[in-house]
Amino acid sequence: MTDTATPAQSQAPAKKAAAKPNPAQQIHKLCVKAAKAGNASLRTVDARAAAEVDEVTRWQPDKPVAVVVGETKRGKSSLVNALLGMPGLSPVDAQVATTAYLEFAWADQASVRAWQPGAADPMLLGVGDLRNWATRLGTMPPGMVPPRRMLVGHPSALLKHMSVVDTPGTGGLDPDHAQIALEAVARATCLIMVTDASSPMAKTELDFLTEASKRVNFVVFALTKTDTYPGWRTVMEENRSLIEAHAPRFRHAPMYPVSAMLAEHALNSQGPTRVALARESGIGKMQRALVKVATAGKALVAANVVRAVRTEFQRLAVSAAEDMKAYDPDPEAANRLKEEKKQALALRRTETKKANLALRVETQRAKIEVQGRLRTHLAELEEALLDEVEKANKAALESLPQRVDIALQGIAARLSGELHQRFVLLAERVLRQVFNDDELRGATNSISAGLRTAASGRARRDASSDGALLMASSAGVAMMAGRAVTMGAGAIGLGALGGIGAVALSASGIGVGLAAAAFLLYRRKIQGNRQAAKQWIQRIVAEARANLNEEISFRFTEVEFVFNSTLDDALERRAAEFDARISAAENAQKADQAARAKKQAALKQRRDSMASKVKQLDEVLAKARTLVPGEEVVDG
Ligand SMILES: Nc1nc2c(ncn2[C@@H]2O[C@H](COP(=O)(O)OP(=O)(O)O)[C@@H](O)[C@H]2O)c(=O)[nH]1
Ligand SMILES: [Mg+2]
Structure with missing residues (x-):
């Protein structure tokens, strides 16, 4: 090698x-x-x-997923392109905010699929549409809203081993984006943390890493733009000590100095120059390291x-x-067993009753708390947005819907995280009363199955037809939906809590975004009118409140129901075993x-x-x- x-x-x-x-x-x-x-x-x-x-x-997902994170303009998209050997594939240096996650997965022919909020089925696009759809709202066909997630199929060798997700970013790892990125991280096998050689890691980057370190097994660091900054070695040393101090769990994580630019030059050169540039780019080395991580993930x-x-x-x-x-x-065995059964079942029944009661109380309390948090998030958002409108110049006013859309996504991600924590706690508190470790692991399988059935069987309002301004949905919008969903919990699943984590994940993904009607309404009615923009915001926030409250209620009802029937099933199974x-x-x-x-x-x-x-x-x-x-x- x-x-x-x-x-x-x-x-x-x-x-x-x-x-x-x-x-x-x-x-x-x-x-x-x-x-x-x-x-x-x-x-x-x-x-x-x-x-x-x-x-x-x-x-289980069929392939590990590497999620590329970092502040904007650090060279994430360029790095992805270099790793895939396809300059220009993931749009570089996009001037306009993007809300889309670009997931690159292996396919024998290049193809793009886009998931719009609320839509279960993806739209098929061409690779050439990537820039329009993932970066600039204005050039999308009328009536379309920005997709949350785009799946790019490509025959790159690396993708045979792992899928790669390029994450969006505007203005650095601001709270909304950090939240959204963290949600993706929770479902990643491996994180590629991208910083550039211009300066050591910033506080926001370290904070993000600290938070991420709670959720992910593998992190690989990439230090980009080594071609432009001769001092990159010093910066790398500095980063090492920062990681040691702030995210010591990753102190042994590999760090790759790379240059996407040199890799691109290599592609355009021949002979020894090509070889030298490729080596200098550091991309090949990183590719090989990722293949190793992928194999471990699998x-x-x-x-x-x-x-x-x-x-x-x-x-x-x-x-x-x-x-x-x-x-x-x-001769007394049967009688003793009968006595044992009576006692064991009586105990079980009391425990189950207690657990049922606890479930009732805990779900109600958790629901009220989560809904309270939602109210706070939305109130803060409304205030911030109204304030922004007050101060906005013409351009800022024009791009307001995108800003709102990202903020809503951030809130949804935050809520999903909160629900996830709640459900883990709930499962811990309630199911632990009745199940031992082994039983719990067994029970989590059937709970997951039950929750998935409940979520997929739910009739959803057709938001596009009644002029609603928002789309709320579960799996369709949850950005890493589908095959990646169980990965995060699954990867840590060697620990006892893996099961519960997976259960909670399958119940907690919430998505919300602006519907096409909201964009249309905005474009037709607002036109630089501050007062109208404020009213628009108030309508959106009110609708988000109603929508998400309903969604939260539904999730808790669903979880309570499935937990309850799991408890009852366990009792019945126990009785049958005794009989x-x-x-x-x-x-x-x-x-x-x-x-x-x-x-x-x-x-x-x-x-x-x-x-x-x-x-x-x-x-x-x-x-x-x-x-x-x-x-x-x-x-x-
Ligand atoms: N010199 C140099 N510039 C780079 C390199 N990688 C990215 N850039 C530039 O940095 C800017 C941001 O890159 P991009 O990949 O869009 O960053 P992202 O926002 O993190 O996805 C673009 O102008 C790139 O051309 C590199 O390795 N060397
Ligand atoms: Mg980018």
């Missing part, structure tokens, strides 16, 4: 990765194999459990499935051991000694075989754990 590869050799990363397998790649293979074999064997003993594991597998995803299978086998082993007792040569055991004990009493012994031997064999599966899978998981540096420091 050398550093001389040109970024233009688009097959380079793939070939290199294949030539020298790294540990993550081996662990990934191991996990995939173990999960597959494990679940196949699980299916022969418990089809229902195997189906739940299938569900977990289905919801391994972690696969390890989550192994964990799910392991949980099921553990449950089956315990249950077989319990069943064996029923075949003890003890089976009691009737086995009664049968055992009737059967003769020999038959009893035979039955017991069979059960012992079953228990041992389940336990040995658990042991095998534990070995795989132990290997997977070595891939997460400093996992123990992940908080939250």
Whole structure:
């Protein structure tokens, strides 16, 4: 492996990765194999459990996601283009604010899909439309609102290993943008933090990193524009000490000095010049590092499935051991079991009742609090916007809708974050009363499934038809929706809380944005009239309040319902297990000694075989754990 590869050799990363397998790649293979074999064997003993594991597998993203973050003009988009070997693909140096996340994913032909707020299906666009749609509202076709998320398919080699997300930015990591970026980060396998060589990291950048460090496993730093700043080495040293002081979790994270400009020059040169420029650009080195991270990310995803299978086998082993007792040569066994059942179920019932009650109280309280936070956010926003209108010049007044749209997105991201925290807390407090660790992991699978069904089955108002100014929606707008959704929680899923985190994520994504009608109304009616602009803002904010309040209510109702039925199911399942055991004990009493012994031997064999599966899978998981540096420091 050398550093001389040109970024233009688009097959380079793939070939290199294949030539020298790294540990993550081996662990990934191991996990995939173990999960597959494990679940196949699980299916022969418990089809229902195997189906739940299938569900977990289905919801894992197929590729790791790298999210590129950093303040505006630092060279994020240029870096993405250089990494993909496609100068000009992600619009560089856009003068106008963008609200779109550009997600680059592998496709054998270049294509662009755009998701508008509220629309479930994407619009198909050409690569040439990217600049218009992602950067400048004015040149979009009439009646269209800025898309939140655009998926760019491209046959770049790096994309075979990971998807890359270029994030928008105006005026630095201001609170709204930082919030939106953080939401994306929560769902990223890996963060590419971009700063440039002009100066050491700024406070806003460090603050962002501190916050991000709570949510993400891997961070890779890129120091851009090394071609222009000869002092970049000093800046890099300085950054190192800043990271050490402010985000020590990333002290060992790799830092790549790069120049997208030199990479582009390399593409346009030949022979030794090309090789020298490519090496100088540092892009090839970074590409290879990302491929490694991607492989590790894939391994972690696969390890989550192994964990799910392991949980099921553990449950089956315990249950077989319990069943064996029923075949003890003890005439009193059945009666004792009956007594045990009575007590256990009575306890369960009390616990469940308490949990149900707690759920009621906690959801109400959390709902009121979240709605209160929403009121505050919106009141602050309204005040700030009205103030802005007062002071705005003509140009600022003209771009007001975009500003409002981004602010709304920021609020939605903030709300999603708050809901997520609430749901994690709720699950912790309520479900912990009734479930132990293993049961909880099992229960989270069915809870996630329930929440997804509830969310997708919900009839939504058609905002475009009734002239509403806003569009609110869940998954359609949540920017990293779909395949990336479970990644953040999933990647940390080796810890006990992964399940709950994933559940909360699937219930918490809220999106809101201006509808086409709002833009139209603004363009037709406002025309520099401050008073009219203020009224427009008040209408938007009022509608946002109504809309989001309703959405929050719905989410809490949904969560309460699903939690409740999970608690009830658990009680029923427990009762059924006892009944089976009691009737086995009664049968055992009737059967003769020999038959009893035979039955017991069979059960012992079953228990041992389940336990040995658990042991095998534990070995795989132990290997997977070595891939997460400093996992123990992940908080939250
Ligand atoms: N000299 C030099 N300029 C760069 C480099 N990368 C980006 N730029 C310039 O920096 C400006 C901002 O780049 P852009 O990629 O749009 O930054 P973003 O806002 O972070 O996405 C543009 O004018 C780029 O041409 C680089 O490696 N070297
Ligand atoms: Mg950019």
